Amino acid sequence: xAGITQSPRHKVTETGTPVTLRCHQTENHRYMYWYRQDPxxxxxxxxxxxxxxxxxxxxxxxxxxxxRSKTEDFLLTLESxxxxxxxxxxxxxxxYKLGGADTEAFFGQGTRLTVV
Amino acid sequence: xxxxxxxPQSMFIxxxxxxxxxxxxxxxxxxWLWYKQEPGEGPVLLIALYKAGELTSNGRLxxxxxxxxxxxxxxxxxxxxxxxxxxxxxxxxxxxxxxxxLTFGTGTRLQVML
Numbered sequence: 001x002a003g004i005t006q007s008p009r010h011k012v013t014e015t016g017t018p019v020t021l022r023c024h025q026t027e028n029h030r031y032m033y034w035y036r037q038d039p040x041x042x043x044x045x046x047x048x049x050x051x052x053x054x055x056x057x058x059x060x061x062x063x064x065x066x067x068r069s070k071t072e073d074f075l076l077t078l079e080s081x082x083x084x085x086x087x088x089x090x091x092x093x094x095x096y097k098l099g100g101a102d103t104e105a106f107f108g109q110g111t112r113l114t115v116v
Numbered sequence: 117x118x119x120x121x122x123x124p125q126s127m128f129i130x131x132x133x134x135x136x137x138x139x140x141x142x143x144x145x146x147x148w149l150w151y152k153q154e155p156g157e158g159p160v161l162l163i164a165l166y167k168a169g170e171l172t173s174n175g176r177l178x179x180x181x182x183x184x185x186x187x188x189x190x191x192x193x194x195x196x197x198x199x200x201x202x203x204x205x206x207x208x209x210x211x212x213x214x215x216x217x218l219t220f221g222t223g224t225r226l227q228v229m230l
Contacts, residue, residue, distance in 0.1 A: 004158075033217075042120075042204060042220040043159070058217065090158050104149065105206075105218060107158030 003027050004108035006091050012114045019078040021111050023091030025071075031094045032074040033058075033105060034066065036087040043090065049074055081115045088112050122205055122221030130229050135192040137224045139205030147208040148181050148188040149218065154201045162203075163190070195228050202226070 003026030013019050023032060033048040035058075045058030047066040055066050063085060065077045078085055092105040122139045129135060139148070147166055151159035163174050165181035165188060172179055176193045188205055205221040 035220075040222060042122075042222040043206075043218075044220070045217055048217065092158075104161055104164050106161065107151075109156075109158050 004091060004093055004106065006089075006108040006111050008111060009109065010112045012116060013081050015082060015115055016080050019081050019113065021076045021089055021091075021113070023074045023076070023108060025074075025091075025093050027093060027095070027106075028071060029093040029095040030071075031096075031105075032068065033092040033094075034064070034074070034076045035090045035092060035107075036060065036085075037090060037110070038087050046076065046089075078113075081113075083115050086113060086115045120205060120207060120219055120221040122224055124224055125222070126225040126227070128227045128229065129195055131195060131197060133195055135195050135199070135226060136189065137203060138187060138189045139207070139221045140187045141207055141219075142186075143209065144185040145207035145209050145219075146185065148179070149206040149208075150177075150179050150188070150190050151204045151206060152201045153204065153223075159204055192226075195226075197228050197230065200226060200228050 005024045007022045031050055034046040035043040037043050044060045046060055046064050047058055049055045049068040067075045089111045091108040094105045120139055120141050149164050150162045152162050153159040162177055163172050163179040168181055168185050169183050170181040178191045180189045202223040202225050204223045206218040208218050
């Protein structure tokens with residue numbers, strides 16, 4: 001298994017509070033991603049990073065921010081949590097390899113976030 | 117954005133039967149991936165496809181990259197109870213070396229009867 005640890009694994013928070021989810025990897029992979037998973041929508045990309053301090057938006061980035069100060073850590077922050085952000089959040093990593101193998105993203109175990 | 121249609125949405129089959137599922141896209145991809153997800157876990161990569169027409173196997177699993185580059189198929193032969201889970205296709209349309217922004221299908225839920 002790829003060395004990816006997400007924390008916390010479960011969290012319940014109140015509407016309007018800030019929340020930070022952490023993804024830690026031990027693989028020294030360049031690319032890191034945050035996805036959310038909701039019934040009927042599959043996995044949707046929130047933000048991704050292609051290096052330390054280099055990040056970009058995915059398809060559902062509104063209400064989320066990210067930071068990557070070290071290769072191994074990628075943080076996802078909900079500045080002011082809303083009920084629509086109740087979801088399961090997955091971190092993924094990948095690395096550039098000749099032949100296109102850097103599309104092979106490997107996932108963490110997920111964080112279940114409930115906003116009440 | 118790109119859309120991936122995955123079918124069927126769910127399957128309930130007998131142990132020992134073969135299973136087929138597919139994924140179609142509104143646009144061309146140059147990479148197709150198949151993942152399996154079990155309850156409470158993250159998706160696990162099963163098979164990766166990089167060339168149109170490519171046929172790749174992983175044990176009882178076989179996947180194909182469609183000739184049109186807009187579809188992919190996954191077959192599971194002689195299903196067993198541990199095949200239960202949700203299977204996701206994912207496609208990618210960027211050039212090598214740039215960030216991997218996969219588009220995922222909505223999944224096929226597989227249940228196996230003993």
